[in-house]
Amino acid sequence: MTTASDHEEKVLRYRVGQRVVHATLAISFLMLLFTGLMILWPPMAGLAAGGTSGIIHRVGAILFMAVPILYLIVDRRGAKELLVESFTYDKDDLAWFKHMGQYFLGHAVGMPPQGRLNAGQKLHHAGVVITSATVVISGIFMWYAKGSLGATGLAMAATIHDLSML
Incomplete structure (x- = not known):
């Protein structure tokens, strides 16, 4: 692992809010990916039984849509x-x-x-x-x-x- 020395200029690439947005989008993306595969891909269809995956997919979708909108409002x-x-x-x-x-x-x-x-x-x-x-x-x-x-x-x-x- 390399670190900047005391004399090197450090560049802040992403602020804390941007990192929180990224993490939340990554979580919602993974929710959407796995539940989408359960709905779409036969080898995972057994995991979709009971409709829970559809509900989780919609919750992930709401997060995926809401987070960028909130980011636009907050920052x-x-x-x-x-x-x-x-x-x-x-x-x-x-x-x-x-x-x-x-x-x-x-x-x-x-x-x-x-x-x-x-x-x-x-x-x-x-x-x-x-x-x-x-x-x-x-x-x-x-x-x-x-x-x-x-x-x-x-x-x-x-x-x-x-x-x-x-």
Whole structure:
């Protein structure tokens, strides 16, 4: 384990509130993942007996939707900074992508300068935001509008929902 010496500048990457949001989202994601697999995947279907997994799935879904909204309310500035940074790329980010192989192989010498997040982390954050939105929107359709979607609409919503979780 490496630690910064007393003379090195430490960069606070995520504030406490952001770490709490991350942990809560991770817990709700795991709830959704495992209960979704119980509902969808035959080898785990036996664990879904009695409808408890569906209830846990909905509780996880409510957490998954509520936490980012609360984060936007409680730390509007931090949320905005993270979103803007995750979707803003410059020439140094493009150069980072060109050299990311070196980075992943542990040869990060001479990498272009980066801010709080490197280009790969920005891309990951942006992908999480986009796929989370598609999971939430498709899940709302499946939860509240499945009767009016028809078979094709429900199949589309389920496909989008499932693919977004990959």
